[in-house]
Amino acid sequence: MKMTKEQFITQFKKRLSEKYAMGVEDASPTELYNTLGSLMHSAYSSDRHHTWRQYLLNKQKQAYYFSIEFLPGKLMASNLLNMDWLETVEEGLAELGIDLADLTEVEQDMALGNGGLGRLASCFMDSIASCGLPGNGNGIRYEYGLFKQKFIDGHQVELPDDWLSTGNVWEVRKDSKAVDVCFYGQVHLEEDANGKLKPVYKNQQVLRAVPYDTGMIGYKNNIVNNMRLWSVEIPNSEESKYRSLEERRTIEDLTAVLYPDDSNAKGQMTRLAQEYFFVSAGIQSIVRYYHTLKEPIHRIHEYVAIHINDTHPALCIPEFMRIMLDEEGMSWEEAWAVTLKVMSYTNHTIMAEAMEKWPIDMLKQLLPRIYQIIEEIDRRFVEETELKVHDRSIIDRTRIINHNQVHMAHLAIIGSHSINGVAKLHSELLKTVVLHDFYSLYPARFNNKTNGIAERRWLQLANRPLSSVLDKTIGTSWRDNPEDLQQLLNYQDDQKVLNALAAAKRQNKENLAALIKKTQDITVSPDAIFDVQIKRLHAYKRQLLNLMHIIKCYQDIKNNPDSEFYPRVFIFGAKAAPSYAYAKTIIKCINETANLVNNDPDVKDRLKIVFLENYNVSLAEVIIPAADVSEQISLASKEASGTSNMKLMLNGAVTIATLDGANIEIRDAVGEENINIFGITEQEVYDYYESNTYSAVSYFEKDPVIRRVLEAFIDGTIPNIQSEGREVFDSLIRYNDEFFVLRDFESYVKAQEKITECYKDKRKWQKISLINIANAGVFSADETVKRYADDIWQIEPVTEYSSKKG
């Protein structure tokens, strides 16, 4: 796909003229953006076609990553980088008087996900293509992505994310690949001519699933994989049935909105219908492709691996069974054998309330045939398990259908040959606690795959100043192989390199400071420590612990205005699920504290609080390179892995963390002295649960600092939070502090004090920062997906088709 700058300029002008009948000087940024996008699209489409042909001719085994969320962010810069066009295009555009940054500004974030789960899926898409692995995404093309967040009087307000309104240059609608997906109706089994039972359906609702394909471009390897997102339509044959606008709207609602809640899966018919819709469409299209290979159906597991990302796509299992049984005519035993070999599942949470369950009645009504199949899977599971275990209670705890509910995690586990957690600790907790019963039944299925991040986006693209220091210091091989960042360790005492790294950080901080000024009208000094907590707002992530420490700092300053206080800017980015009242309460409290602190003359600008609106991938790309401190302070055992911890480390932030999720692996990578660990361990948390001895009020009573901080929530110190302050206070004192915030407060404060001391020693800080960057390579998603490919999917990198293979 290589081309020269001159070739680019010629083609760009030609395309602009063809598309808009315009010259560069008259075109708007949007028109220029669309022109560039269309040029790129034409260029990589032939690679997409070639990749597809190679897979087909080699009959290569392919993986399909089913995820109800994808969170790619913007694609233009990342596609340019991976196509190896970035520099050429930047220079070419500059020659035409255009700044590429003005064009990428035009693109809207593709935000078809809530947070970590969706972002992981997108980092994997980038890495799978970049490793030349045959793997594709399968999901939903939501017409509206995650809501846009605004603050009004400190409260979160949600606005619709109409991301498609400006068009989408990357997607291709594939009408010819549409499939039907059926809901509702009645089903019964009848014997066919050969005595086989076949389902007969009545009164089904038939919907059309139309795929929109987006190329997933590998890094400088000419591989282009596919992310297929499905959109609902009314089939022509059914047009006459749905005449009223309202009826049509009900159907179109199916793929209209992303459910903006990644913690409590609320039982809603539309959500369940979404899950089946993209699962059924995806599996039908996989099986249809498989038939073009002309291989026998009972060998499908040699050509297809389906991955279930969290439980939302767990219906893959009964849907695949349905197709094998009803359409391919397999026996139950044959169908089950291939299903197990095809399916694998990643668990993302240990929080019981986030485990997805559906009422039987709902499943039966919406998906009668699928429910029959789930019942039979469950019946056979019980029958088989009874033969294996002495203790019958294990069956009650593991079966799929129980207490009038269908347990999706149980379905996913029973129907998959591989079950993985997303960090070492998390995978251990799955085996020993959360899924212990299943582990005792199927020990060989359990494994760990620590999450990773696409270092291209989070370093090469997001942090150009740092990237350029790295190139000059250790050469450019880290761009292909992030583990080569290790070479930086040779420079940990080289003052010139440390200064260059510090200068890059400084530039990024100035950049963020300018954004903060522009968007929030708050002035912050790049000399201050930039302390960053960016992630979904959730009680277990403990933004409250951070806020309590800030209030303590404020009170220290107020009590002693002339004492020394090292300047710090506390930066937050977080959306709360619209139905999650407590999370919204915390947002309000942070915003009101910010108002108070930022405008108090006694503070003399030494303490600033900035809560940036509408946290998303693009904002993360500006905040992360500018961070000095990375806040990873969830209650031990609650954060499955975390990935913002990895992104921040890679960009030279120093972590303050509990021993939770991948924080433990970060500590192991950088060493105890290069990370600030605090708080109780997961063992201590479980001990408290066991003994039931935690008393939050005792910390309130015995610790005057805690008392003073908590009183600020209810005594008017922080204005405008009468009800919210009380709610927070009660959650800690009356309801005994579910996430042990008060228990960890003292050790958190001490860790923060150590950070300040360390930061004052510039050289020491710079060295620790360097060590963090140098050791971040192990968290490359390239390595993670290679482990999935080898251990779980058994897929291999693409090789050129050779006719000898036949």
Ligand SMILES: *Cc1c(COP(=O)(O)O)cnc(C)c1O
């Ligand atoms: C990486 C990322 C996340 C995940 O953050 P955690 O701290 O791991 O929960 C969420 N949202 C966005 C936009 C991200 O880029």
